């Protein structure tokens with residue numbers, strides 16, 4: 001089943017009146033259960049593409065279909081609903097709400113779905129247990145290492161069983177060992193729970209372990 | 224959970240929250256103390272003026288306010304005395320005659336206001352009888368004795384014990400005149416009054432003015448200002464004579480009410496300035512705390528938090544600080560006002576003179592009237608909601624991506 005598909009996608013930013021062609025003509029289709037890495041040098045358009053796939057931004061031209069539905073022209077609030085119900089996000093850093101503990105951060109996205117407190121707690125705890133980060137439950141983000149924070153972020157991203165998890169350079173701020181652990185985790189979730197992952201990276205290790213690799217260069221898919 | 228989040232966010236930047244809190248507490252206390260002093264002092268002054276002479280209520284003929292002549296006099300019948308006795312909150316009453324006359328002593332003559340009163344009744348209604356400066360008050364019904372304003376006696380070049388002559392137009396239009404003995408002087412605090420008043424027994428006045436048993440007004444003492452409107456209504460309802468009116472202190476002393484209204488406006492103006500300062504304080508801190516967190520807000524918007532919930536969160540945060548500020552402010556304001564009730568500020572010197580021009584007591588007293596606390600709290604709450612509008616709007620318009628990029 002096709003999760004997300006783009007058709008002749010173009011994104012042109014206006015940088016102080018100067019047009020910047022970040023994406024030139026992207027045609028891409030990702031199916032359920034895929035594990036896709038978008039690689040490419042800095043400035044090649046990785047973040048731009050992920051933002052479009054994640055309904056965070058609108059394309060200049062072309063179309064984006066999410067689960068077969070054209071989301072290109074949807075309202076801001078409808079896009080927010082799609083993100084809440086269907087997508088999970090992991091950013092490079094500062095993913096977590098600083099005043100909430102790890103478990104509360106995970107509960108937060110369930111709260112947005114209106115899941116009652118007891119159920120939230122149980123689910124968050126069991127998922128943390130499954131991912132081996134149960135001991136982080138009551139820690140605040142500033143009491144955790146970068147790698148620990150990213151694992152909590154992964155947990156939060158998958159807790160609502162999204163159709164697709166998008167991660168923009170999730171390992172960029174981690175050392176290679178920690179990055180490896182995070183990759184293990186995501187691969188496991190992909191394999192065990194059949195969660196679809198698309199993430200960007202210019203990290204060798206990540207690229208080597210990709211099941212499907214898309215290389216971007218100057219806003220175009222190179223391979 | 225949103226509440227928990229808001230609560231923790233509130234204490235995230237402790238210094239800033241405490242400064243905001245302090246501003247709200249300060250404004251609340253200032254506003255409560257100031258309004259307390261104003262309203263407390265008004266009550267004090269109303270009471271002292273009203274209890275000095277006018278009475279809280281007066282029964283008058285409808286024409287009397289515009290035309291205080293003997294023609295607007297009336298008879299205190301059983302219906303009126305019955306109404307006064309049965310009205311709850313009406314404690315005592317005193318019938319009076321107000322008339323104009325001419326006083327002569329040797330070659331000196333002066334125009335005077337003649338007040339015919341019953342001392343036994345007046346002492347339960349008003350306090351001016353206690354303001355005898357020298358000599359004594361006349362004893363009721365002892366005809367031909369009068370008490371004179373202190374300054375008037377000086378102006379006439381007369382002394383206590385002297386005999387003076389009073390000339391006045393009677394109820395029936397003829398001229399009445401009579402000799403009287405000055406038995407005392409009275410001090411009323413106000414020069415113009417002291418140089419033009421004389422008091423005599425009600426019966427003496429009635430006979431001088433050929434009024435039979437008619438009177439000009441009946442002054443009524445009530446159990447204070449709080450229930451005055453109610454007492455007025457119930458007394459009015461019982462009086463059958465359609466020509467009569469029951470007037471409250473503000474109708475009897477319009478100058479006093481005007482002076483109070485004027486002062487009140489200045490107080491409200493000051494309150495307004497205070498409020499504007501607080502409003503900008505809140506606006507500033509909330510805006511700062513919001514802009515600082517744009518990245519964080521960007522992330523929660525990205526994961527699908529509705530824009531409105533985020534805006535709501537910012538509101539709860541402000542609300543928490545405001546409510547804490549109001550609670551502390553109300554407690555401190557309560558203490559401040561209580562202190563000023565127990566230990567009122569008393570002025571001397573120039574300020575005292577200034578106050579006396581306005582017939583005010585040279586004293587500041589407060590009140591614990593709950594309406595002050597409620598209205599001040601409500602006002603500050605509204606202000607905090609309003610000053611939060613702009614930051615909240617910024618959050619409402621924030622795009623997830625702009626937030627994430629924001630550094």
Ligand SMILES: Nc1ncnc2c1ncn2[C@@H]1O[C@H](COP(=O)(O)OP(=O)(O)O)[C@@H](O)[C@H]1O
Nearest residue numbers: 013014015020022041042043044045046047048
């Ligand atoms: N908001 C923006 N405004 C203007 N130009 C932008 C903006 N975001 C990205 N760009 C430009 O678009 C191109 C692609 O950027 P980006 O998608 O961030 O690449 P990557 O994530 O691969 O480093 C770059 O040239 C970048 O400068």
Ligand SMILES: [Mg+2]
Nearest residue numbers: 046047048168
């Ligand atoms: Mg990037």
